[in-house]
Structures are given as C-alpha cells and as structure tokens.
Amino acid sequence: MAISDVQEYTHLTDEEVEQLGRELDAIRKEIEESRGDSDAAYINRMIRIQRYLAVAGRLTLLLGTQSKKTRVPAAIAGATFLGLHKILENMEIGHNVMHGQWDWMNDPEIHSSNWEWDTAQPAEQWKHSHNYIHHQFTNVLGYDNDIGYGILRMAREQKWHPVYLGQPVYNALLASLFQWGVALHDLDLERIRKGEKDPKEMKRQLRQIGRKGRNQVLKDYVIYPALSGRQWKTTLAANATANLMRNLWAYVIIFCGHFPDGALHFTEEELEDETRAEWYLRQMLGSANFNGGPLLHIMSGNLGFQIEHHLFPDLPSNRYAEISVKVRALCEKYDIPYTTGPLYKQYGQALRTIIKLSLPNGMTSSDQPEPPTPSRSRKRKSDSERPSRIQELGVWSRGKSTERQAS
Amino acid sequence: MTSTPRNRTGGRSALAAARFRGDPGHALTQASRVHERHWVTQCALARICGGCAMSLGRPIAFLGTPDEVARNAFHLPPMHTACAEELRRTPGADPTWQLVTTAGFEFVRPATEDLDREPRFEPNSLL
Known part of the structure; x- marks a missing residue:
C-alpha cells in the first residue's frame, strides 16, 4: 500500500505534526551542541581499526600463504580480515563520511568532499544517487531509485510484467555483485531504457565508473595477487571472497532499511515543498530499523538505526543509538509506527516481498500492517473540516499539482 | 579550444556561457540556478557546488548578505571558494554579499512557523 496522505494515515493533526517536528528539532540541536572530541575519537578509532584489518589481511595473505602448512588457514583468515575491512570502510566510515557527518571536525581527510571509498561506485555518483535522490525522495514511487534498484519490483503499485518472474534470480545476482549494481545505480537504468538520459552525462558517468572499476579490479585481482608471487591464485580467491562478503552484507543491511513490512511507500508529488516536520514524518514511516548489539551496529554502519539515520543523515552515526531511545518514545507518544525487529526477521520480510512481488498482485496478498488506529482524543476530520494544507504546509493534500495550481 | 564543460545535470545557463573562461574547474555552469529551491536542495545533499x-x-x-552572515543562515547553495568569488564578481550580483568559508554546514528545511520559508545553510565550523 502506497500512502498518498501521510497525515491522514497517521491521524495526526497539523499541530501534532508540527509539535513532533519541534521535538525532533530539539533532539538534533542537542546532538549538534554536544558533538565534540569523543565523537572525533570514535571515527578516528574506526579508521585505525579498518586500516589494521586491511594490513593484517594483506600481510596474512602475503606471508601465510607461502608455506603449504599455513596456506589454507592464512587464506581463510586473510579473506576474513579483508572482508571485515571492506565492510567497516564502506558501511561505518565511507557511507557516513560522505553524508558529511564528520565535516564539522575540519579534518582534511575525513570529509565528505575528499573521501573515496573501497568499492566500485565513484563517491561523486553515490552522493547524488544516495544522499540526494534516496534521502530526499525516500520511498516515493517513481522518484527513489532505491526501490528495487531498477531491476526488482518492490511495491504492489509497481506494474507487474512477466520479466519479474525472474526476480528471485535477479535478487541473488544483485546481492552477489552488489558493488557493481551500486556502481551502475546513478546511471538510472530506467531513464536510459526510456531514452531520457542525457547521452553526454551518461558517457561522463560511464567513464567515471570505468576508471573507478578498473582501479578496483587492478587492486584486488592484479596487483595484490602479483605481489603474492606463486601464491597469486590464493590471494586472488581471498580478495574475491572478501568482496563477496562485503557485497552480501551490504545488500542485506540496505534491504533491511526500507523493505521490511511496515516501511511504507509514498505517492506524493512536489515533495520538496513539504515542511521540515512533514519531511521528518515521511522519513520515519518509510524506514525500518533492526535490533542488535554494538558490534552489529558498527559493522552495519549504524544503519540498524535507519529511522534515525533518515531523520538526521548528517549527524554522527555513533550517536544514533542514544537518539533512537528518544525517537522511539516520540513514536509511542504520537502513536506512529516504529518499525523494528531482529535482523533475520527484517531481511526475511524483505526477501518474502521480493518473492511475492515476482508474481501478479492477484496471486498474492499485501503484508503491510494496518494503519495506526486513531486515538479517542484525535477525532478524524472530514475533508470539509480539514484545512487546506497546500499553502501552509506543502503538498500532502490529494489532487494533482496542476489542479492545485488552478485552484 | 576548450568547450564549455557540462555538468552532471546536463545543463548550461546563459550566464554560465557568458562567464566561462576556459577553466573547467570554475565554470559557473549552474550559477543562474542558485536561487532555485530544488537546486539548492540537490547541492546540499549531493555535496556539489551550486556554481x-x-x-x-x-x-x-557561502555567499550571504550581512544579515545572513550575522544570523549564520545562508540561502545560496554551498560553493567552491573560487566559484563563490567568481559569482560575487558577476554582473547582477548583490554588492553586499560577503564570503564565508567553513568545513561543514547544517542544511535546514523550513518549518511551518519559520518566517524564512526557504531552505537555509548554517555553517558549523567557520574557518
């Protein structure tokens, strides 16, 4: 079910939405004013650990594979170290640095302008496809390209086509080759298919992807194996395993962010006119968390706090855990769904959606929960009672933009 | 001869064409859009130069009027220092604009009760 009127769905009054916004603003302000040395120490520690893991992995493969006796355990340990290094670098460091979460430190290296991560997609394209397209138009059908990554049908509102019968296979391929899927993400395959993409821009992006992809391939599959001498095959296999580990992990974490039951899709138009409070509300309803301990959250880039990340994408990720306590309390106070659950359950739901939506709607049923029940104190208003929100609040009223402009 | 560089949005404004001086690093291809809300939002989130x-x-x-500088709330999108300086020299630019540099900024969407109904930038680590 895609939501066309978020306020109606949540049964909140205008004043309640704005009060919710003010309370979220207060949370944001508190973090902004308290961020400092301990936060800087955290990200520096993460980068140190990530680099130690990389060095440990490379040395283990370089030295450990030379002896027949230690070859297999060294290959396993080396691949594991490298996989963990890539996961930590991509999830907790690269993704969050590129959001500008650490720009306030004024560190020449740990800055959204300078960080280039260890994956095939160029940072510049990620900042467009993810920071802008995905975070600004979160879960809005037709806007947010993260809904199915251009190859999967993830919402019942998306028209079914026989090609989607292969969806479970496409999903497995996307998971295994995730870094390459992400690398092509900003190209916007749908616009290319429709002939809407500017060919010059497409060529520029392809050149950028080609350069970055070539460097990644050279690093993982040519240079490091060559440095291993006669054991080049072992190093090459270990590097491929590390990339596969990172691909599968990143895919699972990302699919848990917006596709479990309870994370809603939207159909609004002209979303950039919405107020801050309305934007907050849409982010909360469109995202899903998962539960876990500190290590799980670090290795998932603190995206287990996806709701908090979408509310405050540029606040330091190490603060999301404390923010989540307050956000959850606000959700209870305002009777707004706070979607969370164990990782296996959240991914299981996303996987079930992928499989079910490979079939036409008539053959399956929706798994989305019912909307929140209006509380007794919040009498639902009729259309005639509800004030026009177009001028004051933006665009969450029904009707097309052209109709609004005409009125 | 170098052609006018196009950017990721594929656009090239008349102002940009007029201002292009052959330096691809500082061609103000999008300078005419610095007051557009959509463009400002895109620059803020995608971390690209508004110019x-x-x-x-x-x-x-950031370029801002003395009032914006005093409030630490800017409306023009973030820019490279060279692009901001270039834009400030462009005919038609606000003569009161001051240039402020920072390592980071907060992007603030307008709230209903705000008198200022445009998205704004609050530098958080002025240099």
Whole structure:
C-alpha cells in the first residue's frame, strides 16, 4: 500500500505534526551542541581499526600463504580480515563520511568532499544517487531509485510484467555483485531504457565508473595477487571472497532499511515543498530499523538505526543509538509506527516481498500492517473540516499539482 | 579550444556561457540556478557546488548578505571558494554579499512557523 496522505494515515493533526517536528528539532540541536572530541575519537578509532584489518589481511595473505602448512588457514583468515575491512570502510566510515557527518571536525581527510571509498561506485555518483535522490525522495514511487534498484519490483503499485518472474534470480545476482549494481545505480537504468538520459552525462558517468572499476579490479585481482608471487591464485580467491562478503552484507543491511513490512511507500508529488516536520514524518514511516548489539551496529554502519539515520543523515552515526531511545518514545507518544525487529526477521520480510512481488498482485496478498488506529482524543476530520494544507504546509493534500495550481 | 564543460545535470545557463573562461574547474555552469529551491536542495545533499555542479571541496564557501552572515543562515547553495568569488564578481550580483568559508554546514528545511520559508545553510565550523 502506497500512502498518498501521510497525515491522514497517521491521524495526526497539523499541530501534532508540527509539535513532533519541534521535538525532533530539539533532539538534533542537542546532538549538534554536544558533538565534540569523543565523537572525533570514535571515527578516528574506526579508521585505525579498518586500516589494521586491511594490513593484517594483506600481510596474512602475503606471508601465510607461502608455506603449504599455513596456506589454507592464512587464506581463510586473510579473506576474513579483508572482508571485515571492506565492510567497516564502506558501511561505518565511507557511507557516513560522505553524508558529511564528520565535516564539522575540519579534518582534511575525513570529509565528505575528499573521501573515496573501497568499492566500485565513484563517491561523486553515490552522493547524488544516495544522499540526494534516496534521502530526499525516500520511498516515493517513481522518484527513489532505491526501490528495487531498477531491476526488482518492490511495491504492489509497481506494474507487474512477466520479466519479474525472474526476480528471485535477479535478487541473488544483485546481492552477489552488489558493488557493481551500486556502481551502475546513478546511471538510472530506467531513464536510459526510456531514452531520457542525457547521452553526454551518461558517457561522463560511464567513464567515471570505468576508471573507478578498473582501479578496483587492478587492486584486488592484479596487483595484490602479483605481489603474492606463486601464491597469486590464493590471494586472488581471498580478495574475491572478501568482496563477496562485503557485497552480501551490504545488500542485506540496505534491504533491511526500507523493505521490511511496515516501511511504507509514498505517492506524493512536489515533495520538496513539504515542511521540515512533514519531511521528518515521511522519513520515519518509510524506514525500518533492526535490533542488535554494538558490534552489529558498527559493522552495519549504524544503519540498524535507519529511522534515525533518515531523520538526521548528517549527524554522527555513533550517536544514533542514544537518539533512537528518544525517537522511539516520540513514536509511542504520537502513536506512529516504529518499525523494528531482529535482523533475520527484517531481511526475511524483505526477501518474502521480493518473492511475492515476482508474481501478479492477484496471486498474492499485501503484508503491510494496518494503519495506526486513531486515538479517542484525535477525532478524524472530514475533508470539509480539514484545512487546506497546500499553502501552509506543502503538498500532502490529494489532487494533482496542476489542479492545485488552478485552484 | 576548450568547450564549455557540462555538468552532471546536463545543463548550461546563459550566464554560465557568458562567464566561462576556459577553466573547467570554475565554470559557473549552474550559477543562474542558485536561487532555485530544488537546486539548492540537490547541492546540499549531493555535496556539489551550486556554481559549477562539481563535487565540493574543502573549505566550503557561502555567499550571504550581512544579515545572513550575522544570523549564520545562508540561502545560496554551498560553493567552491573560487566559484563563490567568481559569482560575487558577476554582473547582477548583490554588492553586499560577503564570503564565508567553513568545513561543514547544517542544511535546514523550513518549518511551518519559520518566517524564512526557504531552505537555509548554517555553517558549523567557520574557518
């Protein structure tokens, strides 16, 4: 079910939405004013650990594979170290640095302008496809390209086509080759298919992807194996395993962010006119968390706090855990769904959606929960009672933009 | 001869064409859009320069009136320092604009009760 009127769905009054916004603003302000040395120490520690893991992995493969006796355990340990290094670098460091979460430190290296991560997609394209397209138009059908990554049908509102019968296979391929899927993400395959993409821009992006992809391939599959001498095959296999580990992990974490039951899709138009409070509300309803301990959250880039990340994408990720306590309390106070659950359950739901939506709607049923029940104190208003929100609040009223402009 | 560089949005404004001086790093291809809300939002989130549409560098520059500087709330998108300086010299630019540099900024969407109904930038680590 895609939501066309978020306020109606949540049964909140205008004043309640704005009060919710003010309370979220207060949370944001508190973090902004308290961020400092301990936060800087955290990200520096993460980068140190990530680099130690990389060095440990490379040395283990370089030295450990030379002896027949230690070859297999060294290959396993080396691949594991490298996989963990890539996961930590991509999830907790690269993704969050590129959001500008650490720009306030004024560190020449740990800055959204300078960080280039260890994956095939160029940072510049990620900042467009993810920071802008995905975070600004979160879960809005037709806007947010993260809904199915251009190859999967993830919402019942998306028209079914026989090609989607292969969806479970496409999903497995996307998971295994995730870094390459992400690398092509900003190209916007749908616009290319429709002939809407500017060919010059497409060529520029392809050149950028080609350069970055070539460097990644050279690093993982040519240079490091060559440095291993006669054991080049072992190093090459270990590097491929590390990339596969990172691909599968990143895919699972990302699919848990917006596709479990309870994370809603939207159909609004002209979303950039919405107020801050309305934007907050849409982010909360469109995202899903998962539960876990500190290590799980670090290795998932603190995206287990996806709701908090979408509310405050540029606040330091190490603060999301404390923010989540307050956000959850606000959700209870305002009777707004706070979607969370164990990782296996959240991914299981996303996987079930992928499989079910490979079939036409008539053959399956929706798994989305019912909307929140209006509380007794919040009498639902009729259309005639509800004030026009177009001028004051933006665009969450029904009707097309052209109709609004005409009125 | 170098052709006018196009940016990721594929656009090239008349102002940009007029201002292009052959330096691809500082061609103000998108300068005419610095007051457009959609463009401002895109620059803020995608971390691109509002003037040339390429990735921001460090420091990040903002142009603002004395009032905006005093409030630490800017409305023009973030820019490269060179692009901001170039834009300030462009005919038609506000003569009161001051240039401020920062390492980071908060992007603030307008709230209903705000008198200022445009998205704004609040530099958080002035240089």
